[in-house]
Every structure is written in structure tokens, then in C-alpha cells.
Amino acid sequence: MSSRRPSLRFAGTLTAVLAGALVGAGSLAAQNAIQWHGYAQLRYGSADPADGFSVRRAKLWVKGAIFGVDHLAFKVQGIFRNGAAGALVLQDVFAEYRRRALSVRVGQFVPAFSLQRSQPDYLVPLVERAAVVETLIPGARTMGRDIGAQALFASPSGSARLAAGLFNGAGADRNAVGEGDFLATGRLVLAKTLGGGTRGTLGGSLAWRRTKGMDVGVLSSQGRSFAGRDVRWGVDARLAAGGWEIQGEYLHADLGDEISSGYYALGDLALTRCDELAMSVERLDTPVRTATSGGLWYVAGYTRFLGDGSPGASSAKPARDAPFPTKLMTDVRVSFDHGRARAGAAVQLQVFVH
Numbered sequence: 541m542s543s544r545r546p547s548l549r550f551a552g553t554l555t556a557v558l559a560g561a562l563v564g565a566g567s568l569a570a571q572n573a574i575q576w577h578g579y580a581q582l583r584y585g586s587a588d589p590a591d592g593f594s595v596r597r598a599k600l601w602v603k604g605a606i607f608g609v610d611h612l613a614f615k616v617q618g619i620f621r622n623g624a625a626g627a628l629v630l631q632d633v634f635a636e637y638r639r640r641a642l643s644v645r646v647g648q649f650v651p652a653f654s655l656q657r658s659q660p661d662y663l664v665p666l667v668e669r670a671a672v673v674e675t676l677i678p679g680a681r682t683m684g685r686d687i688g689a690q691a692l693f694a695s696p697s698g699s700a701r702l703a704a705g706l707f708n709g710a711g712a713d714r715n716a717v718g719e720g721d722f723l724a725t726g727r728l729v730l731a732k733t734l735g736g737g738t739r740g741t742l743g744g745s746l747a748w749r750r751t752k753g754m755d756v757g758v759l760s761s762q763g764r765s766f767a768g769r770d771v772r773w774g775v776d777a778r779l780a781a782g783g784w785e786i787q788g789e790y791l792h793a794d795l796g797d798e799i800s801s802g803y804y805a806l807g808d809l810a811l812t813r814c815d816e817l818a819m820s821v822e823r824l825d826t827p828v829r830t831a832t833s834g835g836l837w838y839v840a841g842y843t844r845f846l847g848d849g850s851p852g853a854s855s856a857k858p859a860r861d862a863p864f865p866t867k868l869m870t871d872v873r874v875s876f877d878h879g880r881a882r883a884g885a886a887v888q889l890q891v892f893v894h
Contacts (some may be wrong), residue, residue, distance in 0.1 A: 571689030574604035577864065579662055579892045585885040595620065596888065597661065601632065611639050615649075619683075630713055635841055637867075641696060646689045646711055652703035652727035653677055655747040655776035655789055657684060662864070665808040665818035666841045667888045668870050671832040674826045676791040678723055678747045681755055682711025686723055703728045709749045725750040738781045747772040758828035760795045763870030768796040781852060783810040800826040802833075814859050816843040818871075844868045864892040 578600040584593050617632035626884035634647025650657060656664070656673045668674070679686050688707030694700070708714065709723035729743040747859040749770040760766040771794045778787035788805040802824035809817050824832055843861030846866045859865060867890050874883040 542760070547567070573607065574892075576602040576604065577842070577892065577894050579864070579890060581662075581667075581882060581888055581890050583667065583888040585884065585886040585887055587882075589733050597621075600628075600632070600845075604650060606635070611692035612637055622682060623777075627684075631685060632726075641694050643692045643694075644689065646690070648685055648687045649690075650684050650749070651686055651688075651705050651707060651725040652690060652746055652890060653772070654690070654774055654791065655726050655741075655743055655778060655787060656806075656860070662890060662892075665806070665843060666839055667869050670789070670792060670802075670804035670806070670820065670822045672791050672804055672822060672839070673789065675758065675824060675826065676772060676774075676793045676802065676831075678749065678770075679711050681757055682713070684871065686710070687712070689722070690725075699725075699731050701731075703727045709751070710754070719858060721750050721752070723747060734779075736781065738779055740780075741776075741778045743776040745772075745774045745776075758826040758830050758833070759793055759800045760798050763852045770795050784808065798827045800824075810860050814845040816845070816860055817841070818843070831882070835875045835882075837873055837875045839871055839873040841869060841871030866891050 551656060553677075553883045555800075564855075566588065578598075579853065580598040581596040582593075583596045585591065597679050598620040599617060600619075600634040603615035604613065606612045606614055612635060614635050615632050618628045619631050619632075620628055630648070632649050634649045636643055637646040652658065654673050654677050656669050657677050661669065674680060677684055688705055688709035688710065690703055690705030692701065692703045703726065705723075705725045707723040707725070709721065719736065725745070725747045727745045727841050729741055731739065731741045736861045747770075749769055751767055753765050756762075756770070772792065774789055774791040776787065776789040779785065780787075784807070786805070786807040790803040791801065793800040802822070804820055804822040806820040808819075811817060817838075818841040820837075820841075822837040822839065823835070824830075828834045844867060845861055845862070847862070847870060868888070870885070870887045871892065872883070874881065
């Protein structure tokens with residue numbers, strides 16, 4: 541498929557895969573090997589970015605082992621999006637070979653770049669990722685994804701992870717290499733356990749691409765027809781303990797002679813097993829001014845965890861630590877730029893099914 545338009549045929553494909561996983565999983569081994577999950581984020585927002593009710597995300601995915609082949613797994617994921625007129629759009633479809641410290645992934649997926657982009661949106665403590673992350677990652681215009689291959693090495697102790705990937709560079713749902721020669725990415729993460737049960741990480745990301753004329757949005761005054769060298773990099777750090785975590789990133793993009801950059805610092809604190817507060821300071825600067833660029837943004841959020849969405853989970857398990865949390869979230873964001881105040885707010889309900 542060489543267009544960004546969603547493929548309605550994918551809806552039938554994913555439905556068939558899910559049906560096969562559910563109906564055909566007659567044995568206990570098959571049921572354990574194939575998993576399916578889905579969730580929806582239902583939101584009411586004021587200037588976030590628009591007013592009114594919306595279905596921010598509704599995702600459905602199936603993953604598991606490939607029968608008869610050792611060390612090989614797969615994942616297929618689709619998303620219903622307002623911007624696609626309610627159609628189901630292909631997000632992830634890949635196979636992954638895992639053997640000891642090495643894994644190799646081939647297909648369409650999110651390249652390893654940025655700390656917060658590697659964290660699932662349903663676990664982010666605010667209703668949205670930072671604007672700098674959503675804008676400056678290499679696949680920002682195509683759901684953060686691209687088609688290619690990536691190798692990941694993880695040290696046995698978990699103290700280091702190194703990923704390197706090579707992609708078409710044209711983004712998700714584009715089989716033809718028409719806009720970029722290729723995209724090369726790399727990410728290194730170093731981790732260390734500190735005193736008091738605190739764990740810290742330091743990370744760095746790099747991406748390089750030479751485009752023939754592609755849409756990079758607000759990162760260039762050329763807009764939809766930028767051609768030339770596209771270099772992006774970032775650094776990040778994170779500290780986490782039982783009831784709190786702090787993380788921050790700085791990202792930088794150099795497209796031709798135009799530079800975009802930004803950062804965020806985010807912290808969250810557990811008040812109880814079901815209540816959490818989060819605060820963030822964010823900034824994004826781009827050649828083309830947008831509603832979220834220019835000036836500092838201050839964001840405050842509250843989350844009430846309603847339960848652990850994991851299959852067979854016990855109610856005694858802390859809801860905040862659930863891998864698939866059902867939760868009610870709200871946040872308020874405000875910015876003061878040259879004496880002018882900008883603000884937005886949102887309330888969001890996130891529900892999981894399995």
C-alpha cells in the first residue's frame with residue numbers, strides 16, 4: 541500500500557486473525573501462546589486540541605508464538621481513529637526472533653527512538669505524551685511507525701540495551717520507498733539499581749535520513765515537500781521507585797538549515813494504591829508556529845485507577861501497577877507566552893478488554 545489512507549480490508553484481516561485465535565485455540569497450549577487485547581480512551585476535552593467528546597484511541601491487537609517455530613513470535617495491531625473517519629488503520633504487523641540476549645524484528649513497528657515513545661500510551665500518567673515527543677520522533681506524521689528491520693541486544697544483567705534499525709523512511713502503511721532513501725536509527729540505554737530500591741536509566745537516540753520530498757509538518761517551512769538531510773537525536777534520563785518516578789528528555793531535529801528542539805520533565809506520585817498525581821513542564825520550538833509550540837507549558841493531572849485490567853487479576857493487586865489499567869484521568873495544561881495565556885483541559889476514561 542503506497543498511500544496513507546486506511547485500508548478497510550485490514551479490518552477483515554484482523555477480524556479473521558482474532559477469530560482464528562479464539563475459535564482455533566482448542567488446547568491449553570494454544571490459548572497460552574496466543575493473546576488478544578483491546579482498549580479504548582474516551583475523552584471530553586476543552587481546547588485539547590478541540591472541544592467536545594471524542595474517541596481518542598480504540599486499539600485491538602493479537603500477539604503470540606508462531607506454532608512449530610522456536611523463538612519466533614508475531615504481533616498485529618489496528619487502531620480506530622477519528623481522523624480516519626472511524627476506519628481501522630494498520631499500526632503494527634511484525635515478526636520477531638528472540639534468542640538469549642538478541643532479538644530481531646521485521647515488519648511495521650515503532651523504531652527505537654525516545655524514552656516516552658517507547659512507553660505505551662495507556663501507561664503514560666497524563667492523557668497525552670509530551671508535544672516534543674509527538675512532533676520530533678522520525679515517524680511523527682505516520683503514527684510513529686515505519687517498515688523495516690531492527691536488532692536489539694540486551695545484556696544478561698539488564699544494565700545495557702542497544703538497538704539499531706534500518707527502515708524505508710517513508711512511514712507506516714507505505715510499501716514503496718518514494719519519499720526517503722532510507723531511515724537509520726539507533727538507541728542505547730544504560731540502567732543501574734541505586735540505593736533504596738531506586739532504579740535509574742540514561743538513554744540516547746539517533747536517527748538519520750535523506751529525503752527526496754516528504755511531509756515533515758511543522759519541522760520545515762518547506763512543509764509537505766521537504767527534501768534534504770534529516771538528522772534527529774535525543775537524550776533522556778529516568779528515576780523510579782515504588783511510589784514515584786521522574787523522567788525527562790531533550791530532543792533535537794536538524795532538517796537542512798532549520799532546527800527544531802524541545803524538552804519535557806515529568807514526575808508522578810502515588811497517593812494511594814488507586815490514586816496518582818502527575819506534573820509536567822514542556823517546551824517545543826519549531827520553524828512553523830503551532831498551538832503547542834513556543835513558550836513553556838505546565839501540565840497537572842490526576843488519575844483514579846478503577847482496577848487491574850489483566851485477565852484473572854486479583855483485586856488485591858495494586859491497580860497503579862497493573863499492566864493493563866482501567867482508569868479515569870483528568871489534566872489541565874496552561875502556557876504563558878509573551879503575556880498571552882493558552883490553556884486546555886481533558887477528562888478521559890480508559891477501559892481494557894481481553
